[in-house]
Amino acid sequence: MRLGIDFGTTRVVVALADRGNFPLVNFEACDGQVHDWFPPVVAINGAERLYGWEAIAAQEDERWAFIRSLKRALRSANPHTEVAVAGQRLELRLLMAEMMAVLRTQLVEHSNLGAGGDEKLEIMLGVPASANSNQRFLTEEAAQAAGFTVLGLLNEPSAAAIEFAHRNSAERKSRAGSSLVVYDLGGGTFDVSLVTMGETEHTVEASDGIAGLGGDDFDEILAELALESVGEHKMLTAAERYRLIEECREKKESLNPNTRKITFDLERVRNGWEQATISVDDYYERCRPLIENTRLVVENLLAARSVSSLDTLYVTGGGAELPPVARILRETFGRKVRRSAYMRSASAIGLAIRAAASSGEPSDQVSDQFNRNFGLWREADHGGTIFFDLVFPRGIRLPAPGEPPLTVERAYQPAHNIGHFRYLESSQLNEQGQPTGEIANWDQIQFPFDPALRQNPDLATVPVAAFANPNGLSIRELYTCDSAGNLRVTISAEPSGYSREFSIAQSAKS
Numbered sequence: 435m436r437l438g439i440d441f442g443t444t445r446v447v448v449a450l451a452d453r454g455n456f457p458l459v460n461f462e463a464c465d466g467q468v469h470d471w472f473p474p475v476v477a478i479n480g481a482e483r484l485y486g487w488e489a490i491a492a493q494e495d496e497r498w499a500f501i502r503s504l505k506r507a508l509r510s511a512n513p514h515t516e517v518a519v520a521g522q523r524l525e526l527r528l529l530m531a532e533m534m535a536v537l538r539t540q541l542v543e544h545s546n547l548g549a550g551g552d553e554k555l556e557i558m559l560g561v562p563a564s565a566n567s568n569q570r571f572l573t574e575e576a577a578q579a580a581g582f583t584v585l586g587l588l589n590e591p592s593a594a595a596i597e598f599a600h601r602n603s604a605e606r607k608s609r610a611g612s613s614l615v616v617y618d619l620g621g622g623t624f625d626v627s628l629v630t631m632g633e634t635e636h637t638v639e640a641s642d643g644i645a646g647l648g649g650d651d652f653d654e655i656l657a658e659l660a661l662e663s664v665g666e667h668k669m670l671t672a673a674e675r676y677r678l679i680e681e682c683r684e685k686k687e688s689l690n691p692n693t694r695k696i697t698f699d700l701e702r703v704r705n706g707w708e709q710a711t712i713s714v715d716d717y718y719e720r721c722r723p724l725i726e727n728t729r730l731v732v733e734n735l736l737a738a739r740s741v742s743s744l745d746t747l748y749v750t751g752g753g754a755e756l757p758p759v760a761r762i763l764r765e766t767f768g769r770k771v772r773r774s775a776y777m778r779s780a781s782a783i784g785l786a787i788r789a790a791a792s793s794g795e796p797s798d799q800v801s802d803q804f805n806r807n808f809g810l811w812r813e814a815d816h817g818g819t820i821f822f823d824l825v826f827p828r829g830i831r832l833p834a835p836g837e838p839p840l841t842v843e844r845a846y847q848p849a850h851n852i853g854h855f856r857y858l859e860s861s862q863l864n865e866q867g868q869p870t871g872e873i874a875n876w877d878q879i880q881f882p883f884d885p886a887l888r889q890n891p892d893l894a895t896v897p898v899a900a901f902a903n904p905n906g907l908s909i910r911e912l913y914t915c916d917s918a919g920n921l922r923v924t925i926s927a928e929p930s931g932y933s934r935e936f937s938i939a940q941s942a943k944s
Contacts, residue, residue, distance in 0.1 A: 435549055436792075438785025439537075439582075440560040440590065441573060443505040443622030443648060444683070445471040445752065446537060447782040450547065451790035456600075456783045462544045463487040470779070472537055476501040476529055478520050483529075485536040493676055500676045502650075504529060506622045508569040509645050512818050520672070527572055534580035556583045558789040560781045563589040563618075563625040563641040567868045571811060571820045574875070585792050587873040591616035591627035592638055593784030594750045597776065599636060600787050612745040615732060617763065618781070619753035622648040624728050626735055638862065638871060642735045647724055649686070649753030655720045656682040660698045663710040670703070678703045689714065691757045718758045725762050733766070750774040750781070792874075804830050806859040806874070808921070822860070822868050825913050826921075833917050844911040851884035852898050853909065853925070857938055877938050881925045883909065888932060 436451040437459075447470065448459040458470040464487045477489035477498045484492055492498045499520035501507075507517055507526055516523040538555065541547050549555060559577060561570050570587055577584050594616045614629045614636075625643035629636050657678050670678065681703065685696050693714050700707035736744060747767050749760060755777050763771045774780045809824040825842050833839055856878050862871030880893040883901060890896060901907075912924045926933035 435547070435553055435555055436585070436786070436789040437541075437555060437557045438560070438593070438782045438787070438789055439557050439577075440593070440779070440782040440785060441474065441505060442620055442752070443503045443650060444474070445621065445778060446474050447471050447779045448541065448545075448547075449779065449782040449786035451786045454790075456786040456790075458779055458782065459541065460546045461487070461540055464491040472540060474504050474533060476504060476519075476533065478522075478524075480520075483532065485533050486540060493673065493680065496671065496673050499672045501529070502676060502679065503622050504533060506646070506650070508565075508572060511572060512568050513572065513813075513820065514818055527575065530572060530576035531579040534576045534582065538580045538582060554583055555581070556585050556789065558585050558593075558785040558792070559587050560590045560593050560785050561587050562620075562623040562643065562645065563591055563627055563870065564623065564643040564645045565589075565870075567811070567822055568820050570869065570873060574873075584875055585789055586875055588785055588788055589625070589627065589638070589641065589871060590620070590781040591618040591625045591641065591750075592629070592872060593781040593788065594618055594748065594774070595627065595629045595636060595638075596784035596787050597780045598748050598774070598784075599631065600784070601775070613741055613743070615736070615744060615747045617728070617732060617747055617749045617751075617754065619728060619749075619751040619759065620648050621752055622646070622650050624648060624731070624751075624753070626728075626732050628735055628739055628741065640735055640739050641862075641870065642731050644727060644731060647727065648751075649683075649756075651724055652686055652721055652753065652756055653679050653683045656686055656696070656717060659712050659717060659720065660700065660710050663698075663712050664700065664708065674703050686756065687752075689757055693757075721756065721758060722762070725756075725759055728759075729762060729766055732763075744770055747771045748774060750777055752778045804828050804832070804919075806861050807863055807869070808857070808859045808876075810858065811856045822858075822863075824863070824867060826915060828861075828863075832915065832919060837917065839914040839916040842913045844913075846909055847904055848883040848901055848907060848909050850898050851882075851887060851901055852893055852896060853879075853881040853883050854898065855879040855881065855923075855925075877936070879923070879925075879936050879938075881909075881934060883907065883927065885927075885930065885932070 438449045440447045449456050450459055460468050460470050461472050462468055472486055473490055475489040477484040477492045477500055479498045501519055511526050515526040517526050542549050542551055559573060561573055574584050610633050612631045614631050616627045618625045623645055624647045627641040628639045630639055681698055696712050696714055698710045700710055747770050760773055804826050807824055807828045808826040809822050811820055812823045814821060857876035859874050860869035860871055864870045882888045908928045910926045914922050921938040923938060924933055924935045
């Protein structure tokens with residue numbers, strides 16, 4: 435069973451690839467209500483943690499503290515990042531893994547997916563276009579730890595472009611060579627991508643965005659206005675603050691172009707507080723500078739790529755549902771602005787389409803050159819930083835039949851008892867050489883750096899530990915690629931001469 439999962443800041447949306455159809459998955463909440471999304475909310479009370487709908491159900495209980503937008507903590511995270519909440523510090527990677535595990539349980543037990551408990555769930559994961567390597571790594575790691583089989587990662591605006599192309603498939607020939615800008619304003623991030631459309635193949639020419647801007651910021655502005663309107667200060671408990679933001683989010687999402695006033699039920703926040711009413715124009719005026727910032731990013735992206743004629747500006751993302759977003763964009767781009775029919779779910783649908791395609795056409799097929807950048811994740815700063823080590827760059831020519839294979843070497847002293855090699859390919863790299871485009875996962879290989887482990891048949895059961903005494907040990911990796919695009923790596927330990935050779939294939943095929 436193949437799925438697209440858009441792990442958003444305020445909503446997790448899942449779409450199913452079902453014989454050419456890509457319906458959204460519906461979840462049943464604790465109160466029996468059905469929703470086409472899952473809330474990435476954590477509730478914490480001492481050593482007890484609740485996730486998703488169970489966390490939402492605890493919001494009236496003052497004993498619980500909440501983390502509402504877990505994804506935002508990933509922006510500046512590394513594998514050791516901790517989140518401070520309710521007087522304790524919790525590992526972000528632990529919270530992410532537990533969240534994903536609950537999501538998987540909800541999919542199997544409390545949704546209309548129809549999957550059995552032991553059924554393999556293969557997923558394409560969406561990530562912001564501006565996500566760094568740590569954020570991509572931690573998102574993927576959490577999904578794998580939860581029992582998902584991760585086919586790869588895809589930038590959210592790229593997924594939305596796939597959904598756009600699929601939904602407008604009748605226009606394939608006429609749109610070939612046209613320029614599409616995907617404007618994706620979600621709950622916590624803003625991304626924009628310039629895409630050159632083809633009949634079946636589409637190329638992402640450039641991406642940009644604002645990592646810390648989204649619908650959450652519009653909620654905060656509305657909360658400030660609500661408190662100002664009743665003369666209250668910001669001295670709220672964690673639970674009260676959470677309930678206020680939820681009240682504001684619900685009111686924001688109910689707005690339409692004809693709304694003139696917004697009324698808040700502040701009794702929901704604290705007993706004894708009265709209703710509050712503000713003008714919707716005051717709210718939109720406070721939001722306008724943030725929206726103008728997104729418009730400026732789009733204009734700068736087009737100017738940098740010398741795009742003289744924009745064919746379509748495709749607007750998607752839950753944050754973009756705010757009425758002034760489309761209005762401000764039309765002031766600049768006119769009738770070229772098209773709002774998605776699936777504002778909150780376009781990326782999930784595009785991810786499901788991409789997941790379905792990967793089953794029929796292997797993305798690691800190469801002919802005369804590398805179509806993507808091939809390499810592996812490595813650790814630095816004693817595991818505090820994850821970075822991409824490029825082995826074979828995109829566009830490098832393959833050897834002709836009969837010619838020697840391409841070769842690349844790496845040599846170093848090992849820092850741990852076991853080497854864990856996680857291979858991947860990426861469609862694009864940023865200026866620092868780190869993946870920014872679509873990621874496809876390849877094999878994972880484990881190699882015993884510690885000579886005492888060389889007879890162990892299952893290194894996955896051995897804890898990774900710092901190498902106390904390497905004794906002059908050095909590791910050499912030799913990568914080769916032949917004329918057919920076959921990739922192999924020989925890992926050797928010197929001076930003993932112990933070595934092993936591995937074929938490397940895309941993990942979805944292995």
